[in-house]
Amino acid sequence: MTFPEPTMVPVNGVELEVFEAGTGKPVILCHGWPEHAHSWRHQIPALVEAGHHVIAPNQRGYGNSSRPPEVTAYDIKHLTGDLVALLDHYGYDDATFIGHDWGAYVVWSLAVLHPARVNKVINLSLPYLDRTAMPSIDFMESVLGSDYYFVHFNRRPGVADALFDANTARFLGNLYRELASTTPLVDLATAESVPGEPVLNDEELAVLVAAFESSGFTGGINWYRNFDRNLDLLAAVDPIVRQPALMIYGDRDTIPPSPTLKDFVPGVDVLSLDAGHWIQQERPEETTQAILKWLAD
Template sequence: MTSTDFPEPTLVPVNGVELEVFEAGRENAGKPIVLCHGWPEHAFSWRHQMPALAAAGYHVIAPNQRGYGRSSRPAEVTDYDIAHLSGDLVALLDHYGYEDATFVGHDWGAFVVWGLTLLHPDRVNKVINLSLPYQERGEKPWIEFMEAVLGGDFYFVHFNRQPGVADAVFDDNTYRFLRNLYRKNEPPAEPRPGMALINLAGAEAPGGEPVMSDSELAVLVSAFETSGFTGSINWYRNLDRNWHLLADADPIIHQPTLMIYGDRDLVARSENLAAFVPNVEVVSLDCGHWIQQEEPEETNRVITQWLEHQDGPSRRTG
């Protein structure tokens, strides 16, 4: 699927906002799978998966989540906490008349899917997450912990402690930032002082190889030139709030789960994933962070085979 034949979106009212939603396989109504993008991404990041999942018999629903694309961008930072983000997905199921669905998340989308599954377990029948494993809720709120361990220049901490600074840099350098970020096979480089992503937005030349074509990159650049970055970065500004909101949830993910890692992804793997996600199957692919875009065919194969195995011969369609 290319940028020219990506589905036309519809604006769906949910949970007090509107989400820009892309669909495939509407003829497969009754078998929903919801794809949740990461940062700084777009539903377009699932362009390779949507046709494959529709062909496998699924009604594929890929929203631009709040803060992204043409979806609503509320002004209040707290409107981007896990209660709101998971509430949007629950309301999206209600809109389509679905009791539950399989949820797929990459990066921040994975965090939302983990949180949704803890807060609304009856609405999630299976979990497929890429890159970001389950995040154990330790004794300290997450940003506080990261600040102590990784320092104030770590981007999660910087986004929280210096609100608006990074947003402005990304807004002023949207094309260069996204071009320089969406790379693979990057040679190792010495860490530089300062906030790494702000440095990246100012770098003249990218490293490695592009993850996507110029026309594909243009879809993301256009979306962020329209929306700006603040809404999406506000997700980071709720991490400590999310830590509090998840305090009373059963911390165990009981649903069948597929966790896909990239061997060269810089996001840390979980050392005790099965303790919190007992029904997990783990797969590693030979790629970096942008898993489903770097290895689309392999990602599709792993996901569809796992789903087929989960559904079993009695429930298989086609």
């Protein structure tokens, strides 16, 4: 099947660009940074074939979805609120949520903020983060330095945004590699070359480049600028994820497995694939089959 045509859906005071296909039990796919709903292109046909109504939004700040100017409009309550409102729009009490990278953070948070709306969780790359041990931006700066991208995005607002906007194709082409680069993330926008085979072919990269040339990077980077705010917003929430969950790691990802995952997600199954960070795009068949098998069990 071809990638679905988008629909603009009003939710939670914004509009989301949503790609949907199929009928049956709902599955909502949540992309990460700097991604797009198109990152799920390999999984959507198989999920539809397996009898699911697949809903893949470009989350706020991405694609043609709304890009509010206020940084606080991208905090975790707004991001999870968008997904709850998306369920309401389609008339679903709950759904299975699948997230990658920042999308995984949103899905983990949704599972504890709105547990009745989430029946199963599948997350890729980013495990559940123990909030009692999660470092703040200040801590990251003291350990990793001011050039670490989380710190850079927060301490130097607008600088990385402008650099990525001016070098979109080079930045994304350098970032989407099977081998993680040792080049600082912000410097990927101007690096002549980086190691590793490209994850995306020319046509796939062109889709991503066109999307970010239209939207810019500020909306997505604003997710990072709410990192400390999110800790405060989640501080009083029961941190245990009680839904059945599947965590898929990439063996070559720079994000390590979590030693406390089962403490906070007692119903989790864990799987590792021979992949870097872009799991569902690097290993599409293995990822898709793992998802389908787990959902069928």
